[in-house]
Amino acid sequence: MIEPVHIVGGGMAGVEAAWACARAGVRAVIHEMRPRTGTFAHRTGDLAEMVCSNSFRSDDHERNAVGLLHWEMRAAGSLLMEMADRHRLPAGGALAVDRDGFSAAVTEAVRAHPLIELREEEITALPEGGRWIIATGPLTSGALAESIRAATGAEHLAFFDAIAPIVHADSIDMDICWRQSRYDKGETEDERRAYINCPLTREEYEAFVDALLAAPKTEFREGETAGYFDGCLPIEVMAERGRDTLRHGPMKPVGLTNPHRPHEKPHAVVQLRQDNALGTLFNMVGFQTKMRHGAQVEVFRTIPGLAHASFARLGGIHRNTFINSPALLDGRMRLRARPHLRFAGQITGVEGYVESGAMGLLAGRLAAAEARGEAPEPPPPETATGALLAHITGGADARTFQPMNVNFGLFPPLEEARGGRRGRADRYKGYTDRAKAAWTAWLAAGPGAARAAE
The missing domain is CATH 3.50.50.60 (FAD/NAD(P)-binding domain)
Incomplete structure (x- = not known):
């Protein structure tokens, strides 16, 4: 047997x-x-x-x-x-x-x-x-x-890993945001419109980075050290590496055109990806974070289009073995x-x-x-x-x-x-x-x- x-x-x-x-x-x-x-x-x-x-x-x-x-x-x-x-x-x-x-x-x-x-x-x-x-x-x-x-x-x-927040779709301001996949990738219209994009000017981006760096973070217990996987860095760790790191990473504005302001190129863009079949939830792409929950709500609502965002899940940090x-x-x-x-x-x-x-x-x-x-x-x-x-x-x-x-x-x-x-x-x-x-x-x-x- x-x-x-x-x-x-x-x-x-x-x-x-x-x-x-x-x-x-x-x-x-x-x-x-x-x-x-x-x-x-x-x-x-x-x-x-x-x-x-x-x-x-x-x-x-x-x-x-x-x-x-x-x-x-x-x-x-x-x-x-x-x-x-x-x-x-x-x-x-x-x-x-x-x-x-x-x-x-x-x-x-x-x-x-x-x-x-x-x-x-x-x-x-x-x-x-x-x-x-x-x-x-x-x-x-x-x-x-x-x-x-x-x-x-x-x-x-163990090292430490972080997860990204999820936003309720009906709380996103589509008079500011728009739907588009980067470079219009996708074979169908739905695929070419799979992401929601939140545009930031230079001033809005700088203010966001300042708020991100100043926000209270999850502290490690005594004796623990953080050794993050580079492919899943918390956004505040990326921001600490240089003020433009985010706009060359998860907030890069390339391959996107804002139909509300087609002649103005955004300085940075936050992308949200559909998270369920109903299209009621969207994941903040690349926004893993170790910010405390109250600070997350405050900081993320400074992003244009997310001023009244409702979060189905906030980000968090966890041990990865x-x-x-x-x-x-x-x-x-x-x-x-x-x-x-x-x-x-x-x-x-x-x-x-x-x-x-x-x-x-x-x-x-x-x-x-x-x-x-x-x-x-x-x-x-x-x-x-x-x-x-x-x-x-x-x-x-x-x-x-x-x-x-x-x-x-x-x-x-x-x-x-x-x-x-x-x-x-x-x-x-x-x-x-x-x-x-x-x-x-x-x-x-x-x-x-x-x-x-x-």
């Missing part, structure tokens, strides 16, 4: 791991502490709840690394990608979803699968036997984090000191919903293959999934290891085209063409291939 694979955590990685096991004919047991034990960031007891952005980022699978990761996951039968496609929202070239509909559909699919069991319980220590995948994500409970610390000898597991994977994991995501334990998702040092799901999918396929008595090979580094795996299991320097999004810098270089260097667009297309061929071949011969094809 094939022993089950136990998975700790019902987030993006845990769900994909369980689904991959079930597709390979191996029973999976998800141990999820919510809703019995909640976190400050989660609102529901649903699986794969999106607590920060509602976007899976670019869906361009020909010239974008995360879009390529979407393609690979879809080709491997990803549950997350299937449900994201079903609950897609207009977002230009990005894959954004109705977060509540998405997580509810994922939960329903998992509960309905005959080979997946969901246990609502907290695992407080690393198990000693069996076959386990630890996919607890950035909000790993304190007790389990301490158990991981003891088992790995790691001195530091990850292990030093290059020093601890082997090439099949197993803890070297305890190979019955695999780690997957953000706890391994990949950053983002898609990356977490991809590592969960891979961990599930590898664990299921081992449970069936196979000797699985990891995907080649020419693929997006394989490039991420190679990075966290030895490609990165363990001494300076920090969370990383998928990007073409993680891929083996391409052979140069005859006649000189490739242009950037051609180079990116070269990466994706090569990756798709390699991924297709790996799926055909990889772990659980015969069973998954049934």
